[in-house]
Amino acid sequence: MSESDHLFDACLDGLYGSICDPGRIAEALQAIRHYTNAASSTLASFDAEGNVAGFNAVNFPAGMQAAWMQYYAGLDPRRTIAMAQPVGHWVTDDRLIDPLHSPSREYANDFAVPMGMRWMRGGKVYDGKFGSATLCVQRPGHVATFDDDIVQRLDRLLPHVQRAFGLRLELNARLPAISAAMLSLDLLDIPLCVVNGDAKLLHSNSAGEQVLQKSRCVRLRTGRIGACSANADALLREAIRKACTANPREASAFTLRDPLQPGAAELSLRIRVMPLPLTHPLMVGPSEPHAVIVLDHGRNAVDPVHLQALFGLSRSEASLAVLLAAGHPAKTCARLRNVGIATVRTQIANILAKTGSASQIQLCAVLGAMVPLREGGERGGIFVPRRSTEELDHPHPGPLPGGEGGIPASLARGGGQAASASSICSLAEATASFSASAPIARPSA
Structure with a gap:
């Protein structure tokens, strides 16, 4: 690898490191200064109205940085053109x-010359809904100008x-919502973890x-959640994959037995894996899709308060x-809650949007993993909802192929296989696809 490539990699390390650690912006600018053989480098940011929001520089006295932000930014001809x-x-x-x-002699004589700025290259490097930014590199007059x-x-x-x-700008704009989301999860007594498609732990509340730390059913190794046996680990990884990268993204529910005392029900761990909606505050920018894992010892119901906090x-x-x-169905819900059908349909639309579901089938899949359905039973580790005797909004055409009463054949036989909760939804509407964001990755050089 050439020296130029090494310097380029140093620039990338500083740039991507500064997303979550603004203190590394100076490191990135220093690497850019070396990469471009410049004497100084600057990064100026502006809000959506064009006002100066920040100014970072290397080889600039602190007093001159403040002077640029407070006064000379309005005179800088480079800023106007860029x-x-x-x-x-x-x-x-x-x-x-x-x-x-210079079209601004005051700027050139009172700022550029004292700062040793004679040659420059730069321009706009970002322009979006959160503002804009310009990057510039400078050299003094006693050296050659920048070449091609x-x-x-x-x-x-x-x-x-x-x-x-x-x-970084989007993260800063969403930090209050992210902090509030993390706090709401921490206040829940139900154990929750947020992971990415590689099972990397991104956040967990105190209960999680x-x-x-205590369960023998799951473990945390090199920052990733896994199960303690090979078969259970494969089951958990597949559930996480379905929740993060499958199309459509799917929810799953199953039980892990304690490896030392498999017959001790109180030591078993109920696992529910759900897609985290792409609009959730914990999703930042064009991130890879995340999943929520509920780790619960024998709880048979999730309080609706948990749904309030999570979604x-x-x-x-x-x-x-x-x-x-x-x-x-919606009509039954309206009667049970003593409200009009129009109110129920409006609330259903709100629920679909907040849970990231494109249809009621996807909603049933997510909630089927999150909420053990009181009116249904369990077969093979999956909660099976019991259909209402009234007419459904989306009539069911009959049993699913190869199954009994709408239950997949593998579950009807009592085979004990864990499957996605969406596979046992009693509605027959075609499942719409979730949209999936591309994972964070460096663009090709």
Whole structure:
């Protein structure tokens, strides 16, 4: 690997590291300065109205950084031109900071010259709903100006600067919601974990941490959740895969037995794996899809309060969700709750949106894993809802192929196989696909 490639990798390490740690912006700018053979480098950010929101620089005295933000930003001709250009259009006119030719002599004489800035390359590197940003590198007058090779290096950096800066801005904008979501999960007494498609633990509440520390059914190794036996681990990994990357994303529920005392029901662990809605506050930017894992010892019901905290449902929406998961059609739900059918349909639309479900079938799959249905039984580790005797909004055409009464054949035979909860939904509507975001990855260089 050439020295140029090593410097490029150092730039990427700093840029992507700064997404969650703004303190590493200086590291990224220092690497960019070396990569472009510059004397200084700057990154200026602006809010959606074009006002200066931040200014980071290397080889700039702190007092001059503050002076630029408070006064000279309004005089900087580079900023005016760069902000008027599309992302990736590099400003290469060195006369902009030449004291003899600059359209802003005050800026050139009182700021650029004292800072040793004579040659520059830069431009807009980000423009989105959260604001915009410009990146510039500078050299003093006693060295040669930047050549075409430096512009090519800036072109190579551009997609990474754009991506990293955009993700950092979105993260900053969503931090309050993320913090509130984490707090709401921590307040629940039900053990919860959030993982990605590789089973990497992203967040767990206090109850979830206790289960991970004490249970012999599951373990945490190298930051990933797994089961203690090979077969159970394969079952858990497959459930996580379905919740994160399957199309459509699916929910699953099954029981893990204690490896030392498999007959001790109180030591068994009930596992429920559900897709985390892509609109959930814990989902940041174009992230990879996440899953929620409920780790529970023998609990047979989840309080609707848990649905409120996890999905942001209102109290009435949470109670309606439990009825829907039990197989009740909208008309029955309206009668049981003494409200109009129009109210129920509006709340169903809200529930679908908040849980990230595209249809009632997907909603049944998610809630079937989350809420053990009181009106149904358990077969083969899967909660099977009991159909209402009234007419369904989406009439069922009959038993599923190869099964009995709408139950898949493997479950009807009592084979004990764990399957997705969506496979036992009694509705016959075709399942719509979840949209899945691409995982965070560096764009190709």
